[in-house]
Amino acid sequence: MVMEQTEIKEGADFPATNAREQPINRLFGTQPAAWLYLLPSLILFAVFVFYPLFRTLQLSFFLSDSKGLPTVFVGFNNYARLLSSPEFLASAGSTLLFVLYTVPTTIILALILALLANEKLKGIGFFRTIFSSSMGISVAASSVVWLFIFNPSAGILNRLLSLLGVTGINWLADPNWALFSVSLTTIWLHLGFTFLILLGGLQNIDEHLYENAQIEGCGYWYRLRRITLPMLSPTLFFVITVSMIDAFQTFGQIDLLTKGGPGNATNLIVYSIYQKAFINFDFGMASAEVIVLFLCILLITALQFKFGERKVHYQ
């Protein structure tokens, strides 16, 4: 409405510019003012997303010097080296495992908490705050706290185990446990955000649907299966997609807890990219790995939209 008015006013005030506007119209459509409104976010996206993405793609075809400047064009050589390296394959494997450990567990736990916190009980606000509180804690701070929890001699986890008479576990240093420990931290970290989104989704469901089910005598599980989950499916779909992408991009807790070790047990893709680029200064190879990760996430998300969205009921 406002945009149309502006257009008419301009046309009326400056009839001479009408002729000049023709090619502009062809380029920007009939409402050039719309582009003006899009401009701020376009600029931000261009500077912080599109340009770095383009540079990364370019870099992935080059060998680079220690400052990360491209030196020799090598075509797909970086990709070939990457895909044949056992270190990358191990890294991709542990990333997949990590996603499998964290995403379903986080979502199921958050869903249970959200269902509990959605009940109308006295003082439920307190629990809603507690359950969502991990959202307000930074990756760094919580990683440090978990370092203490995981500490083999002084940590609370091993103390509890020793109370039960079980020998302590070297959580972060044992190759069999390290990925599990990092996953545990990640689940805890993401629980708050996922909980909050799911609770919001639950609260959007029309109360009358439940009242009708109550009168018709449907039990709790029938209501959960036939009303709550289908009505929550758009939110669940969003949460699954975002959590997957998030899990693939995990970096902070790895850097602080294990630095990719022991061995390469927790060397997830983003951490291995970091090591390649900023420790080994192999920017070309790191860029190639970034592009591969990007394409993988793109593919998985596209598959999710293609097959997962069928089960989603938008209102």
Added chain:
Amino acid sequence: MKSVELIDVTKTYGNGSVIIKNLNLSIQSGEFFVLVGPSGCGKSTILRMIAGLEGMTSGTLLIGGKPANLLPPSKRSLSMVFQNYALYPHLTARENIIFGLKAHRIGKDIVEKRLREAAEMLNLAPCLDRKPRQLSGGQRQRIALARSIVSEAPICLMDEPLSNLDAKLRARMRSEIRRIQRKIGTTMIYVTHDQIEAMTMGDRMAVLHDGTVQQIGRPIDVYNHPDHTFVASFIGSPQMNLMPAVYDDVQKILRIGASWTITRELPIAGGEVILGIRPENIHPATHPASAQNKAIHFSANIIDTEILGNETQLTFLLDHQTWTAKWEGQWTIPDQSAQEMVILPENLLVFDRKDGHILYDPKRSQKVEEVTV
């Protein structure tokens, strides 16, 4: 079919506000009972308390003669139609209708049979496989009705089911709901704020105001013999003319405003009253009523006329009070012109100005004495 009885029911909320005060209702088995009142009068709360969706603060609920206060909603042998229909958006119309039956694991043959019957009754067959968002408001409404029918519950509660429909559809659904209720004979408790629905649909109705029942009775009785100025003004459209008057019981004169007096003996004590007369009881001077010698003649300036097809609604000023009259036929009367009118004294109702209760209703022979105390 089952009766529903509410005895001394009170509902207060945590902050101390009283929603329902000492409510007593007795709804017979198979009756179409309408709860009518303006928004905020507590009528939906009453319905939700009967359904068990809300608890009562005190009082007793009897369903089929048995105490039901502590029964869960599903054990109260009732079905409910919500104002927004509460259809499941992810299910087809068919699945919506049989949602409850499926939860109870009722046999497939019975489900099919009930579904077929309900769909036939409501002409739903063509839209059974569509989702609610693909259906019109009227069709959604029918799905909600069908869902209540297939449950075969002896009591059906409806919470303003027609308020989301356009006027034309509403008129049709009024008679359709009434027809279905007669056919299957369920006990119906119907909440509405629309006095036309209350008048046309109910066997009996209760007029509610501020959480208390103002009057219970057959719609015609409530219309003809309102107990209270609130009922008089709420039921009937256009609403009853109500104006302050003073009755002088020595001179037997009723003074309306500053200049108009009616000489007439009333069986009430003198004092401040409110006079009420329905618009359709104010006639043009040409009406046969004016031939009667007890007829009261007067003249007033017309300020507005609305011709509604075969009847004409006139607004006029009498002693700074706005009055409405409804005349049969099509009258074209220029604004600000004086018009001779006539009323019959038997159509005049007299209310107490302090508490609004009826003092004198000439057409109601009994009960008047006890009210005049």
